[in-house]
Amino acid sequence: MTMRNQIQCFLVLTMLTVSGLHAQVSxxxxxxxxSEPQNWLTYNGGYMSQRxxxxxxxxxxxxxxxxxxxxxxxxxxxxxxxxxIVVDGIMYLTERPNSVMAIDAITGxxxxxxxxxxxxxxxxxxxxxxxGVAILGNRVYMGTLxxxxxxxxxxxxxxxxxxxxxxxxxxYSVTMAPLAVKDKIxxxxxxxxxxxxxxxxAYDAETGEEVWKTYTIPAPGEPGHDTWxxxxxxxxxxxxxxxGSFDEEQxxxxxxxxxxxxxxxxxxxxxxxxxxxxxIALDADTGELEWYFQFTPNDGxxxxxxxxxxxxxxxxxxxxxxxxxxxxxxGFFYVLDRTTGECxxxxxxxxxxxxxxxxADCRPIQTPQPEGAPTYPGNQGGTNWYPPSFSPRTGLFxxxxxxxxxxxxxxESSEYMPGRAFLGGGFDVVAPAxxxxxxxxxxxxxxxxxxxxxxxxxxxAMDPETGEEVWEYEQFDVSDSGMLxxxxxxxxxxxxxxxxHALDARTGEMLWRxxxxxxxxxxxxxxxxxxxxxxxxISGHAMATFALRRD
Amino acid sequence: xxxxxxxxxxxxxxxxxxxxxxxxxxxQELGDHRYTSAAIQAGLGIYSRECALCHGxxxxxxxxxxxxxxxxxxxxxxxxxxxxxxxxxxAGQMPAFDFDEEELAAIxxxxxxxxxxxxxxVRIGNAERGKALFEGRxxxxxxHRVNGVGxxxxxxxxxxxxxRTPANLQLNLxxxxxxxxxxxxxxxLVTLNEEVxxxxxxxxxxxxxxxxxxxxxxxxxxxxxxVSFTISEVPSKPxxxxxxxxxxxxxxYLLDLRGVES
Numbered sequence: 169m170t171m172r173n174q175i176q177c178f179l180v181l182t183m184l185t186v187s188g189l190h191a192q193v194s195x196x197x198x199x200x201x202x203s204e205p206q207n208w209l210t211y212n213g214g215y216m217s218q219r220x221x222x223x224x225x226x227x228x229x230x231x232x233x234x235x236x237x238x239x240x241x242x243x244x245x246x247x248x249x250x251x252x253i254v255v256d257g258i259m260y261l262t263e264r265p266n267s268v269m270a271i272d273a274i275t276g277x278x279x280x281x282x283x284x285x286x287x288x289x290x291x292x293x294x295x296x297x298x299x300g301v302a303i304l305g306n307r308v309y310m311g312t313l314x315x316x317x318x319x320x321x322x323x324x325x326x327x328x329x330x331x332x333x334x335x336x337x338x339x340y341s342v343t344m345a346p347l348a349v350k351d352k353i354x355x356x357x358x359x360x361x362x363x364x365x366x367x368x369x370a371y372d373a374e375t376g377e378e379v380w381k382t383y384t385i386p387a388p389g390e391p392g393h394d395t396w397x398x399x400x401x402x403x404x405x406x407x408x409x410x411x412g413s414f415d416e417e418q419x420x421x422x423x424x425x426x427x428x429x430x431x432x433x434x435x436x437x438x439x440x441x442x443x444x445x446x447x448i449a450l451d452a453d454t455g456e457l458e459w460y461f462q463f464t465p466n467d468g469x470x471x472x473x474x475x476x477x478x479x480x481x482x483x484x485x486x487x488x489x490x491x492x493x494x495x496x497x498x499g500f501f502y503v504l505d506r507t508t509g510e511c512x513x514x515x516x517x518x519x520x521x522x523x524x525x526x527x528a529d530c531r532p533i534q535t536p537q538p539e540g541a542p543t544y545p546g547n548q549g550g551t552n553w554y555p556p557s558f559s560p561r562t563g564l565f566x567x568x569x570x571x572x573x574x575x576x577x578x579x580e581s582s583e584y585m586p587g588r589a590f591l592g593g594g595f596d597v598v599a600p601a602x603x604x605x606x607x608x609x610x611x612x613x614x615x616x617x618x619x620x621x622x623x624x625x626x627x628x629a630m631d632p633e634t635g636e637e638v639w640e641y642e643q644f645d646v647s648d649s650g651m652l653x654x655x656x657x658x659x660x661x662x663x664x665x666x667x668x669h670a671l672d673a674r675t676g677e678m679l680w681r682x683x684x685x686x687x688x689x690x691x692x693x694x695x696x697x698x699x700x701x702x703x704x705x706i707s708g709h710a711m712a713t714f715a716l717r718r719d
Numbered sequence: 720x721x722x723x724x725x726x727x728x729x730x731x732x733x734x735x736x737x738x739x740x741x742x743x744x745x746x747q748e749l750g751d752h753r754y755t756s757a758a759i760q761a762g763l764g765i766y767s768r769e770c771a772l773c774h775g776x777x778x779x780x781x782x783x784x785x786x787x788x789x790x791x792x793x794x795x796x797x798x799x800x801x802x803x804x805x806x807x808x809x810a811g812q813m814p815a816f817d818f819d820e821e822e823l824a825a826i827x828x829x830x831x832x833x834x835x836x837x838x839x840x841v842r843i844g845n846a847e848r849g850k851a852l853f854e855g856r857x858x859x860x861x862x863h864r865v866n867g868v869g870x871x872x873x874x875x876x877x878x879x880x881x882x883r884t885p886a887n888l889q890l891n892l893x894x895x896x897x898x899x900x901x902x903x904x905x906x907x908l909v910t911l912n913e914e915v916x917x918x919x920x921x922x923x924x925x926x927x928x929x930x931x932x933x934x935x936x937x938x939x940x941x942x943x944x945x946v947s948f949t950i951s952e953v954p955s956k957p958x959x960x961x962x963x964x965x966x967x968x969x970x971x972y973l974l975d976l977r978g979v980e981s
Contacts, residue, residue, distance in 0.1 A: 258937055272929060272939030279921050279929045279937045316981060321867070323937060326875040328867050330981040 192305045193255055195350050199416055206696035208254040211300050211345035212555060213693070215414040216479040219557040220653045221694045225701035226716060227656035231670045231680040235717040237702065238276030240269075242709040247610045247689050251300040251345060251555070251650075252704060252711075253308070254695040259704070260303060260322065261711065262345075265296040266312045268320060274697050276713060280325030290314040291339040291587065293361035294609050299411070299690070300345035302353060304373050309353045311342025317355055317371055329376040333357060333369060339587045340364050345411045349421060349452050352379055356408025360426040360472065363403030363590035368412070368423050368448075370455060380455030384408060384425045384443045392442040392460075400437040403584040405429030406444040410474040410553045415490070418507060420449045420458055422479070422492065426472035430592025433579040434468035441466055445473045447494065449509060459509035464498045464532065468577065469522060470547050470595075471498040476555045478565065479506060485633050493558060493632050495567045497549030498522070502530060503632045515635030517628060518550040518569050542598040546575035546623070548609070548646075555650035555691040559657070562673050564638055565630040566659055568647040573607065573623030574598040597622060607646055611664040611687045620644050625663055627651075629676060639676030643667075650691020652703075662688025666707050684712055754828035756840045762829025765822055773813070778834060787834040788881050789974060800827050833884025841885045842967040849972025852965050859969070862956060865976060871935045872919060873955075874903060878978025888973050892966045896953040905951040906930060911944050920950075 191197075193209060201207070201214035205222035213219045226234065242248055244264055252261040252271075258279070259271040266286050270279040290313040301308040307319045307328065315334035320327050333355055334340025339362030346355040352370040360366070366384040371377065384406035386392040396404060405428045412423035428437060428444035445464035448457060464471045478493045484503070492506040499520040503513040511530030521544045523532035537543050548570060556567035580593035597606035605618040625647035626640045647663035654660075659673040664687040670680040686708015694703050704713045767776075770786075778786030793808075794800050801823050807815035818826070832841045853859045862873035879888065891898040906928070908916040918932035928948070929939045942948065961969065 257939075270937065272927075272937075275927050275939055275941070277922055277924060277927055277929050277939055279931075279939070318979075318981075321871070321875070323935060324864070324871045324875050324931065326864070326877055327979045330979045 191256075193303045195304065195348070198304070198348060207256065208252065208693045208695050209303065210253070210347065211251050211302070211411040212413065212476055215349075215416065217411075217413040217476050217555070218478060218480065218560070218653075219555055219651055219691060220559050220561075220655075222655045223694050223696055223701045224655045225696070226654065226658065226694075226703065228658065228672060228679055230716055231658060233717045234670075234680060234682075234703070234714045237274075237713045237715050239713070240271065240276045240278070240711040242711075245709065247295050247297060247687065248706045248709060248711075249297045249299050249648075249689050250706065251690050252693055253301055253303050254693065254704075255303060255322075257697040258322075259695075260301050260308050262298045262300050262310060264298055266298055266310065268301055268308060268310055268325070270322065270325060273695060273702065273713075274700075276711070282320050282325040282327060284310070284312055284316075284318060284327070284330075286312050286314040286316075287336050289587075290336055290341060291362060292341045292343065292358060293589075297343045299343060302346040302348040304348035304353065307373070309346045309348065309373075311344060311346055311355050313341050313343070315340040315342050315357060317342065317346065317353065317376065319353075319373070319376060331371065331376040331378075334359070334364070337587055338362070338364060342409075344409050347411050347414065347421070348373065349414050352452075354412070354421060354452075356410075356412075356423060358407045358409040358426075360405040360407035360409075360429055361431060361589055361591060362587060363429050363584045364405060364407060365402060366406040366408055366425065368408050368421075368450060368455065382448075382450055382455040382457060384446075384448065386442065395440040395442040395465075397438050400439075400441075403429060403590060404437060404441060404444065405431075405590075406441075407472075408474070410476060413477040413479050414452060415479060415506060418449075418458075418490075419452050420506075421452050422477035422506065423448050423450065424472070424474045424477060426474050427467055427470045430582040430584075430590045431470045432468055432577050432595060433582060433592025434466045435579065436581055436592055437466070439466060445471055445498070447473060447477055447492070447504070447509070449506070461504055461509040461511060461530075463494075463496045463500070463502070466534075467498075468536070468579065469498070469543060469575070471496070471549055472552070473497065474553045475551065476553075477506075478556055478558050480558050480560065482560075482563065482632065484512070491632060493556075493565045493630075495551050495556060495565070495569070495628075495630070497545075497552055498532070499545045499550035500526065500532075501565075501630055501635050503635070513632070513635045516550075517630065517635075517637065518571055518626075519544045519574075520550070540576060542574035542576050544574040545570060546573045546597055547577075547595050548573070548607070552648065554648050554689075557651035557653045557659070557691075559653040559659075559673055561655060561657060562629075562653075563632070564673065565632055566651040566653060566661075566673070567628060567630070568649055568651070568661065568663070569626045569628050569640075570623050570646045571626050571642075572620070573646065610648070610689065611645070614685075616645050616665070627659075627661055627671065627676070629659075629673070641669075641671055641676045641678065648687070648689040652692040652694060654694060660692040660694075660703060660705070662692070662705060662707065664688070668692070668705050668707065668712070684708070684710070686710065753843075754832050754841050758825045758828035759832045759835065759840070761822075762825035762827070762832075763834075765818070765826050766829050766834075769816060770826070778830070785881075786830050787884065789831075789833075789885075790881060797827050797831070800830065831885060833886050835884060835886040839886045839889070841889055841970070842963070843885060843971045843974060844964060844967030844969075846968070846971040846975045848965075849968035849970065852961060852969050853972055857959060857961055857965070857969055858956075871931055872933060874919070876973065876976055878976060880974040880976045881978060883973075885970060885974060889966065889970050892959050892961070892969060895956075895958045899952075899954050903954075905955045907947075907949045907951070908940060909946045909948075910940070911946060913946075916940070
């Protein structure tokens with residue numbers, strides 16, 4: 169190479185680096201998110217949804233030196249379940265009900281804030297939540313409480329289009345972060361407590377035009393429709409309110425489907441009620457259903473299968489498999505073959521009495537409890553939507569379980585009325601004394617007067633080969649926090665108590681913790697800017713961002 | 720160091736503009752879309768007496784309607800406005816009013832002028848011609864972005880028609896220095912390693928400043944890394960040299976920019 173060529177080469181490289189700094193977020197970049205661990209490009213950190221980062225600056229030897237870099241205070245009250253996206257030093261974070269901020273990831277200072285006010289008649293069961301945006305090209309995409317999808321310029325925060333995903337008058341909503349795949353934005357709808365008929369839909373990222381829409385309840389004539397009787401399918405729920413995963417090789421997207429409606433009266437809707445409480449595999453280009461696996465047929469306990477489908481290519485009992493790992497709300501941990509939906513393993517991870525076990529196909533052998541008797545796990549489940557993590561280094565699957573938490577169900581007949589709650593009765597959380605405080609959705613008091621007797625968290629590390637836990641880390645209160653693992657075998661997670669922990673991902677040993685004082689109901693993320701690794705977590709109404717102390 | 724020279728220049732330009740500006744004198748001489756100061760002020764009185772009880776002093780008390788910002792359910796033209804006022808609306812919830820022509824013109828003027836209490840005369844021309852000027856001789860689109868097209872260095876105008884009143888937009892066109900919002904003042908930064916950054920401020924605190932630089936990129940700069948930080952009192956471009964008719968046309972176009980539909 170001549171000197172001149174060398175200079176030219178150097179210039180090209182320099183230009184690539186400079187333009188790469190703020191390059192658009194192409195589909196190819198998201199596909200190879202592993203090659204830019206300094207960024208966090210999707211809700212779950214990448215299409216495989218492992219929430220595992222290759223960043224290694226923070227490790228067991230220096231985690232004690234973590235120091236608060238900045239905080240960002242929310243301007244509205246309520247659970248802050250949002251998960252940030254971080255691209256090239258800029259963080260995109262939603263704030264309830266439907267705002268997006270672009271934030272300098274080093275200082276926490278805000279570049280712009282876009283605020284969308286959802287329609288007055290928007291209805292959601294469980295809080296005006298929004299869990300984040302998707303990014304593609306020069307745009308971020310947000311779903312809204314009144315079931316719209318909005319494309320926003322990621323440089324200046326200006327909305328570019330705003331399209332209807334569902335009918336707000338019938339209580340459709342979007343609380344999940346959308347998923348960008350190729351040239352489409354994929355999103356599902358909430359409303360499982362209001363008699364919707366759920367679906368996943370794909371929109372042209374450029375124009376907002378709907379490209380495909382796949383219902384989670386088959387229409388008359390479609391396979392699976394015979395798992396419903398009469399008109400039940402028309403308002404049978406089966407929402408999709410947590411971001412799915414994508415396997416490029418198979419060109420399949422995977423989505424967890426929520427509960428059938430009405431929630432707690434299964435005798436009102438006889439049949440398996442497909443595809444409620446299932447994982448569905450949809451073709452990324454057409455939305456066509458490739459396979460499904462139902463965890464809880466004819467569910468009477470609100471056991472949404474809205475967990476994040478965690479994908480990994482692993483050695484499993486002597487053979488290489490394309491796995492999907494799943495700790496379900498119904499109390500069982502599953503390993504599926506994600507090419508076929510075949511269940512390879514299913515085992516309960518908390519106390520379960522609604523089923524005596526699983527048959528050879530992992531179908532539960534249901535054992536409904538007598539009227540007035542407790543059902544385990546309780547209504548919020550053995551776990552819920554809190555994003556898990558899989559570390560390819562440890563080979564373990566991590567999630568937050570709720571132990572010793574049960575509910576007594578009171579099924580009743582419900583009549584469907586558009587836009588109104590469609591619940592089929594109610595439930596009480598099992599408490600050791602009459603009128604004792606119990607656990608609800610989210611934490612609203614700094615005092616834990618329900619105590620661990622009503623339920624408590626256990627952070628579990630599961631071995632997918634055996635379905636057994638390798639270690640657990642117990643918390644006094646329950647946890648709605650997701651997981652983050654790193655290439656240095658650290659596991660970061662929080663909980664309702666507002667403690668933020670770094671655990672040894674191999675042993676569960678607590679290496680570092682700090683009390684942030686507000687419930688952590690999202691999953692921490694990590695990113696790097698200018699050679700510094702950061703960890704961000706939301707506690708209560710504030711995002712806190714940490715990095716190693718610099719002398 | 721402020722850009723005082725530029726401000727002086729802008730003021731000169733603005734006063735030059737004022738001299739050629741043909742201020743409409745009376746309602747009788749005007750066609751549609753021309754609102755005199757007298758009419759606007761008269762409209763204030765009538766509005767307060769007859770309309771404010773339901774629509775509110777800011778014109779935003781009826782759902783889905785913001786009279787001051789030109790958000791209506793059905794109305795588009797001034798004739799539509801007059802029809803609604805004289806015929807009533809919403810199945811009798813809004814009664815029909817019996818105003819004479821002069822009173823009607825006054826209310827329409829007051830609404831169209833964005834409830835400006837000073838009654839600055841506003842002229843709204845032809846939006847189609849305005850768009851051509853915006854993208855052509857006015858050169859507005861060399862800095863401003865509309866509906867996803869154009870640079871991001873100046874504020875995005877895609878929904879400016881619902882964010883500013885007609886009087887405010889008119890002032891922006893004829894005396895932009897006087898109308899420039901403080902946060903939008905152009906900034907020029909020189910860093911310790913001698914990088915010169917110009918752009919538009921988005922946010923600032925004691926220790927840092929966030930901006931869109933001249934390349935349209937978001938930048939966050941720590942002040943401790945700066946050699947100098949200057950804030951211009953005038954826009955990076957001088958006031959327009961469009962004539963009064965053309966300004967009215969551009970104003971009409973801007974008022975039509977109402978953001979994405981939802």
